[in-house]
Amino acid sequence: MWLRASFFGLVLMVMALPGADATAQDKRIRVQMQSNFASTVGVLGPNAQYTVETIKKVTGGTVDIRFFEPGALVPASQAFDAVSSGALDSAWATPGFWTGKDIAFAVYSTVPFGPDGGEYLAWMKHGGGEKLLQALYAKYGIHSMLCNLIAPEASGWFRKEIKTLDDLKGLKMRFFGLGANVMQKLGVATQLLQAGEIYQALQLGTIDATEFSMPSMDLTLGFHQVAKYYYFPGWHQQSTFGDMIWNKAKWDSLSEAQKAQVTASCDSAVLNGFALSEYAQFAALKELKDKGVNFMTWDKSFLDAYKKAWEEVANEQAQKSPEFKKAWDSLKQFRADYSIWRERAYLR
Numbered sequence: 001m002w003l004r005a006s007f008f009g010l011v012l013m014v015m016a017l018p019g020a021d022a023t024a025q026d027k028r029i030r031v032q033m034q035s036n037f038a039s040t041v042g043v044l045g046p047n048a049q050y051t052v053e054t055i056k057k058v059t060g061g062t063v064d065i066r067f068f069e070p071g072a073l074v075p076a077s078q079a080f081d082a083v084s085s086g087a088l089d090s091a092w093a094t095p096g097f098w099t100g101k102d103i104a105f106a107v108y109s110t111v112p113f114g115p116d117g118g119e120y121l122a123w124m125k126h127g128g129g130e131k132l133l134q135a136l137y138a139k140y141g142i143h144s145m146l147c148n149l150i151a152p153e154a155s156g157w158f159r160k161e162i163k164t165l166d167d168l169k170g171l172k173m174r175f176f177g178l179g180a181n182v183m184q185k186l187g188v189a190t191q192l193l194q195a196g197e198i199y200q201a202l203q204l205g206t207i208d209a210t211e212f213s214m215p216s217m218d219l220t221l222g223f224h225q226v227a228k229y230y231y232f233p234g235w236h237q238q239s240t241f242g243d244m245i246w247n248k249a250k251w252d253s254l255s256e257a258q259k260a261q262v263t264a265s266c267d268s269a270v271l272n273g274f275a276l277s278e279y280a281q282f283a284a285l286k287e288l289k290d291k292g293v294n295f296m297t298w299d300k301s302f303l304d305a306y307k308k309a310w311e312e313v314a315n316e317q318a319q320k321s322p323e324f325k326k327a328w329d330s331l332k333q334f335r336a337d338y339s340i341w342r343e344r345a346y347l348r
Helices: 005-015 021-025 044-058 076-085 103-108 117-126 129-138 178-185 195-204 215-221 248-252 256-279 281-290 300-320 322-345
Strands: 029-035 063-068 090-093 142-150 156-158 172-174 189-191 229-232 240-247 294-297
Touching (some): 029 044, 029 076, 044 063, 044 142, 044 240, 044 256, 063 256, 076 090, 076 142, 076 240, 103 129, 103 178, 103 322, 117 322, 129 142, 129 322, 142 248, 178 189, 178 300, 195 215, 215 281, 240 248, 281 294, 300 322
Parallel strands (some): 029 090
């Protein structure tokens, strides 16, 4: 198991800090944090609230973060620029939303046919991934805290059954991250919509299909009411990181003790988010089945086509973006080394 007793010890030790003299002397920092995910969205909403509450408790209230719903302060698509400029203190999202700045951000969020949670976390925390991510964010005056990690997603909701690869051609589909580039290779017209925009687009026929996340999240957004074919596995997102981004000047205004407390709180939130995402799915699947949803599994011909297209996408993006190449080369090398352990240690 990738969770170690020392991790829990660290969190418990830092949680004891509110009574310490250093915390008592820290000045009160107020932080406005806008989420790119509504508080009502399964797993992501509760874990954002968990993070805010944990930081407040651990810091003894000296870091007071106020949670705002998507669009409450700035349009969700503008959150990155707002944090970069200092117009917004912080945002809760995922690096994959910022590919308009650099496609490399996607590698630190999720990659098609990528690692599961344990392997991904190992690369981020000890294999150099998080250091590369921080260096990329630093170009924009932003500091990132990894605060969420979720288990595999579903592959998407479709109005009609997909029987052949030709059935994908011409479809209009909401798709996230690098998986969207893969679908484009197969003739799908993709667009990235925020969570609150998807249902209406699907209902009105503006899109024919959508992927968003895992069953417990998709259930809260009501996609089953307008699309009945739900495909698995989520080849495009086997695990996904989320982060809390801070304006660098705002982050630097925290004391060293406060920074350590926020960091430990976010480590705790990664654990909470991953465990919650694993826990919440079977009940959601049972409910979706009762609502008449058809659970579908991609056969080998589809998965082979997706993987082939992904390899083309990865090579193309590495040629276009030096930052992508840096991230992708690092992750590829780590996965090659990790396979020595994975192939011997884990049941398959």
